Amino acid sequence: MAGAAALPHPGLIAAGLLAALIMAALAGLASAGGTATLMPGPYLWGVVRGAASQAALSTVLSLLLGTALALALTRRSSFPGRRLLMAVMTAATVAPTIVIIFGLVAMFGRSAPLPALAASLGLTLPAIYGLHGIVLAHVVMNAPLVARVLMAAVAATPAEQTRLGQMLRFNPLDCLRHLDGPVIRREWPGLAAFIFLLCFTSFAVVLSLGGGPANATLEVAIYQALKLDVDFARAAGIALLQIMLSLAFVLAFSAIGARLPDAPGQARGQTRPDAGSRLLFWIDGAVIACAMLLIAPVVLSVLSGLGQLPSLVGADVARAALTSAVLAAIAAALAVLLALLLASAAEAAPLGRASPGRARLVELAVLALLGLPPFALVTGLFVLLRGTGSVSGIGLVLVPLINALMALPFVYRLLAPPLRQSAERHGRLSTSLGLSGVAHLRIVAWPALRRPLMAALALAAALSMGDFGVIALFGGGDLVTLPYLMAERMGAYRLDEAGAIALVLVASATALTFLADRA
Amino acid sequence: MLELNALTVHYPDFTGCYSLTVPRGALCAVIGPSGGGKTTMLHAIAGFEPVSGGTLSFAGRNLLPLPPAGRPCSLLFQDNNLFPHLTAEQNVGLGLKPGLSLSASERTAVAEALAAVELSDEAARRPGELSGGQRQRVALARALVMRRPLLLLDEPFGALDPGLRKAMINLTDRLRREHDLTVIMTIHTPADIAGAADLVAFVADGEVQHMAPPAALLRPGHSSALDAFMGV
Numbered sequence: 001m002a003g004a005a006a007l008p009h010p011g012l013i014a015a016g017l018l019a020a021l022i023m024a025a026l027a028g029l030a031s032a033g034g035t036a037t038l039m040p041g042p043y044l045w046g047v048v049r050g051a052a053s054q055a056a057l058s059t060v061l062s063l064l065l066g067t068a069l070a071l072a073l074t075r076r077s078s079f080p081g082r083r084l085l086m087a088v089m090t091a092a093t094v095a096p097t098i099v100i101i102f103g104l105v106a107m108f109g110r111s112a113p114l115p116a117l118a119a120s121l122g123l124t125l126p127a128i129y130g131l132h133g134i135v136l137a138h139v140v141m142n143a144p145l146v147a148r149v150l151m152a153a154v155a156a157t158p159a160e161q162t163r164l165g166q167m168l169r170f171n172p173l174d175c176l177r178h179l180d181g182p183v184i185r186r187e188w189p190g191l192a193a194f195i196f197l198l199c200f201t202s203f204a205v206v207l208s209l210g211g212g213p214a215n216a217t218l219e220v221a222i223y224q225a226l227k228l229d230v231d232f233a234r235a236a237g238i239a240l241l242q243i244m245l246s247l248a249f250v251l252a253f254s255a256i257g258a259r260l261p262d263a264p265g266q267a268r269g270q271t272r273p274d275a276g277s278r279l280l281f282w283i284d285g286a287v288i289a290c291a292m293l294l295i296a297p298v299v300l301s302v303l304s305g306l307g308q309l310p311s312l313v314g315a316d317v318a319r320a321a322l323t324s325a326v327l328a329a330i331a332a333a334l335a336v337l338l339a340l341l342l343a344s345a346a347e348a349a350p351l352g353r354a355s356p357g358r359a360r361l362v363e364l365a366v367l368a369l370l371g372l373p374p375f376a377l378v379t380g381l382f383v384l385l386r387g388t389g390s391v392s393g394i395g396l397v398l399v400p401l402i403n404a405l406m407a408l409p410f411v412y413r414l415l416a417p418p419l420r421q422s423a424e425r426h427g428r429l430s431t432s433l434g435l436s437g438v439a440h441l442r443i444v445a446w447p448a449l450r451r452p453l454m455a456a457l458a459l460a461a462a463l464s465m466g467d468f469g470v471i472a473l474f475g476g477g478d479l480v481t482l483p484y485l486m487a488e489r490m491g492a493y494r495l496d497e498a499g500a501i502a503l504v505l506v507a508s509a510t511a512l513t514f515l516a517d518r519a
Numbered sequence: 520m521l522e523l524n525a526l527t528v529h530y531p532d533f534t535g536c537y538s539l540t541v542p543r544g545a546l547c548a549v550i551g552p553s554g555g556g557k558t559t560m561l562h563a564i565a566g567f568e569p570v571s572g573g574t575l576s577f578a579g580r581n582l583l584p585l586p587p588a589g590r591p592c593s594l595l596f597q598d599n600n601l602f603p604h605l606t607a608e609q610n611v612g613l614g615l616k617p618g619l620s621l622s623a624s625e626r627t628a629v630a631e632a633l634a635a636v637e638l639s640d641e642a643a644r645r646p647g648e649l650s651g652g653q654r655q656r657v658a659l660a661r662a663l664v665m666r667r668p669l670l671l672l673d674e675p676f677g678a679l680d681p682g683l684r685k686a687m688i689n690l691t692d693r694l695r696r697e698h699d700l701t702v703i704m705t706i707h708t709p710a711d712i713a714g715a716a717d718l719v720a721f722v723a724d725g726e727v728q729h730m731a732p733p734a735a736l737l738r739p740g741h742s743s744a745l746d747a748f749m750g751v
Contacts, residue, residue: 158599163567164613168665169588174617182604273588 011345014338015365018405022243022372025380026236032383034225034233040241044221048245051217054131055199058138059192065139066146066191067184069291071176072284073147074154075272085292087510088299089144094459094509095299096466097141097204098483099502102490103298104128104137104209106499129211137205140298142195143291149191149261153183165273172274179273190261193253194409197246197370204468218242222375226473232379239376246371254364261413302506305499312500317485321504324465324481327400331464332457334404335411339456342366342408343416347423359420366412374402374469392478399471399479403464410463414456415449422448451516458516462509521564521669521701525573528563528725535559535725536573541703541718543578543668546695548712548733549705551722552748557705560722561671564703565594577669577701592669593662597677600658601646607633607657608642614661632660635694652676652683659691663698670695672704684708688715709737709749721745 040048069089076082092100108128128136157179165179203219210216216224218238225235274280346362378398385394426444468483482501489498521541528535535556541547549557562568564575566587575582582590593614601610611629612619621629633639636656646654655675662670672691676684692715695702706712709719712733719736721729723744729736739751 160596160599161602163565163587163594163596164600164602165617166567166587167565167594168613168617170617178602178605178613178617182602 009345011341011343011362014341015345015362018338021381022377024384025377026239027380028384029236029239029376029380030233032232032380034229034231034235040237044218044238044241047216047218047221048241050215051200054134054215054217055196055202057131058135058142058199059196061135061139062142062146062195063188063192065287065291065294066143067150068287069143069147070150070154071180072287074151074180075275075280076284076288079288081292085288085296088296089147089291090513091299091506091510092140092144092295093148094462094466094513095141096468096483096502096505096509097137098208098468098486098490099302099466099505100137100141100298101205101208102486102495102498102502103301104133104140105490106301106304106495107297108133108136127211129209131215133209133211134202134205134215136294137209138195138199138202140295142198144295146191146195147291150184150187153187154180157183162272166271170273172277172280175272175274187261189253189256193250193367194261194370197249197367200249201242201246201371201373203374204472218245219373219375222373223473226375226379232383235376235379239373239380242373242376243368243371247368249371250364250368254360299506302499302502305496305501305503308496308500309503311497312504316480317482317501320480320482320485323479324483327396327403327481328461328465331400331403331407332460334400335407335460335464336415336453336456338404338408339411339415340419343412343419346416347420363412363416366409369405370409372405374406375473377405378402378470378473390478395479400464402470403467404460406467406469407460407463411456411460414452414459418448418452419445455513455516458512462512465512466505466509520578521703522576523560523564523573523727524575526560526563526570526575527572528559528568529571533559533725535563537563537722537725537727538573539720539727539730541701543701544695544699545717546692546702546704546715547718547720548709548716549703549720549722550707550709550712550748551728555723556725557722558673559725560727561594561673561703561705564590564669565592565671566590567594590669591667592671593665593667594671595655595658595662595673595675597674600661601654603646606643606645607638607649607653607660610646610657611661611664614663614665628664629660632663633657635663635697636660636690652679652687655679655687656690659694663694668699668701670700670702672702674705674707677707681708681711684711688712691715709733713737721748723748 073082073085105128127133161179165175168174170178200217201219202217203223206215206217206220207223210220218241222235222238222242225231225238342362342365346359381398381401382394385398388394422445426448430440430444465481466483467481468487471479471481471484472487482505486498486501486505489495489501520543521539523537523539526535526537533556537556537560539547539560549560551557559568563570564582566582566585570583577591580591601607602613605613608629609619611632612621612625615621615625615628630639630642633642636659638653638656638660641649641653641657646657649657658675670691676687679687688711691702691704694700704712704716712719716733718730719733720727721736721744728744729742731741735741736745737749739746739749
């Protein structure tokens with residue numbers, strides 16, 4: 001490793017390049033013309049306030065429902081439909097946003113079964129469009145994430161402590177206080193930060209279900225500045241505001257000890273001291289029923305597209321599927337490469353001595369990436385690159401790049417913990433054996449990272465495949481992906497065909513996750 | 520008296536069938552090779568293993584129908600005996616009331632138990648601030664306040680220094696005499712237990728193969744399996 005000390009770690013170079021890329025994009029955007037406003041006016045402050053309270057509400061409800069669901073599923077290790085619910089929860093966390101929106105509109109929209117049922121009973125359900133629709137969509141997407149992370153964390157409680165609980169006659173309240181409470185307290189801050197940032201910068205959900213400017217987010221404001229006002233400098237200003245707010249938020253959260261939530265592992269069963277309580281039996285039943293009613297129909301509504309699958313046979317769909325697959329593959333490879341570089345930079349330290357400060361800094365930076373405004377970035381880079389090729393040619397480069405950046409926070413939390421563990425367990429041993437370079441990768445790192453790498457690739461591919469952010473701005477013409485096609489069909493009220501595309505999207509995302517679990 | 524008669528635990532890759540008799544108030548050390556089924560036997564007595572046959576009784580009472588909380592035993596694990604978010608005092612208090620709303624007399628009992636294991640000064644500390652030996656003493660103190668006559672210890676002092684291990688065994692010996700406890704303790708280092716134990720049981724391949732006072736069992740030439748285990 002002689003000479004390695006002189007060169008910065010490749011991960012740090014990658015981080016520097018990322019920062020330069022972001023700044024160049026914003027500068028390019030600002031230079032493209034428009035009215036530069038560094039101080040946000042009352043409209044933008046209104047958007048910030050509204051988005052913050054929407055995100056806070058979404059976060060609190062997702063945490064509450066997700067935690068109740070995690071505890072209920074931990075206590076009830078077998079009941080009919082448990083496997084279906086678990087599969088639906090996995091699908092809800094990887095399903096493309098546009099599919100969740102489709103499901104919500106299908107279930108709760110004007111002509112949907114639920115409002116129709118209510119109407120026949122003489123009731124009027126509030127329309128799905130508006131703040132409650134946005135929050136509902138966010139809860140459907142994030143409560144299963146909370147539940148899966150917490151289930152894995154609770155299952156990691158030492159078996160001795162669960163047995164102690166049995167021996168000491170813990171009642172349900174004692175179990176909550178001594179067994180689950182400490183786990184929940186440890187995981188909530190990170191989960192809250194993660195979900196809050198996701199909802200604060202939410203785009204597709206807000207644009208489709210917002211029902212008016214009152215519920216906009218900064219991300220939507222950027223989109224409007226670009227697409228409606230064609231005011232690039234204004235978009236750059238809003239983008240800068242969003243980045244600053246996200247950074248400030250992450251710093252504030254890190255002060256109370258938030259970290260990226262670890263990706264959920266496999267939960268193993270333990271006999272719970274509180275499994276026999278009659279009261280909990282009914283509470284858990286109610287929670288599980290609520291989750292089934294709320295999450296399952298939204299995800300399963302894509303099955304309505306089953307009958308329309310034959311209508312998909314056609315050149316445009318095949319082309320869009322191919323485009324999606326290629327873009328997703330490039331984005332996934334890029335996201336995983338970046339995550340690996342950053343994670344190994346975070347862990348790199350002489351003689352295996354961990355440097356917690358550096359690891360934490362990288363983790364916070366990755367968390368802050370959730371606040372990146374994709375539209376502003378992609379437009380800024382487009383401004384810089386225009387003239388170098390055709391629009392769709394540039395798009396072919398920029399869409400996977402931005403998608404990789406968007407997937408990075410998700411991928412990082414899959415890869416960083418196993419990499420850290422491998423360094424802690426085998427770092428000194430491999431140093432003492434003189435294992436380095438390729439030999440180290442092959443013998444030490446690869447066996448520990450093979451599964452997480454596959455899972456990370458699958459997740460990144462699923463996220464990029466379902467992306468309906470950047471492509472909304474860029475798509476059309478030659479560059480059409482499946483979500484774009486689906487949005488077009490939804491816009492044309494060809495809901496059956498949109499449902500069929502949604503089915504394809506969910507099926508491929510779920511298949512990818514399933515394959516990654518088996519890897 | 521604790522009696523196990525062909526107490527059977529069945530797993531796809533392991534079957535344990537234990538017969539063992541320990542008089543009331545005795546200290547029985549359990550030795551044997553790793554993977555031979557020592558821990559499984561203790562867990563079966565405490566109610567944490569599904570038992571498929573045989574009998575288990577203490578003081579003439581059948582224990583098999585009872586849940587772990589209803590059995591007259593307390594079990595100490597090698598690790599993770601304490602809840603990390605609670606102080607030493609609270610961890611002991613759990614043995615009286617899991618809700619931790621203790622009466623004045625219960626508080627006194629907790630203080631007395633901590634004094635018995637010589638940890639009065641550490642009462643307000645959390646497990647993270649205690650040494651390995653101190654943590655196991657807190658767990659012993661909790662077992663004392665639970666007032667269950669059968670104390671099961673699963674490699675409780677395996678991670679401690681030799682001197683500390685000796686001291687902990689002497690402490691356990693003293694406490695069982697003062698509180699009239701029947702003790703079963705698995706241990707990796709038979710020499711440590713020779714002075715304190717009344718009985719030594721040799722468990723291998725899922726059964727109690729030999730059982731005798733330490734002086735008789737721990738001398739070379741008792742049996743070939745024992746000699747192989749002891750390394751003589």
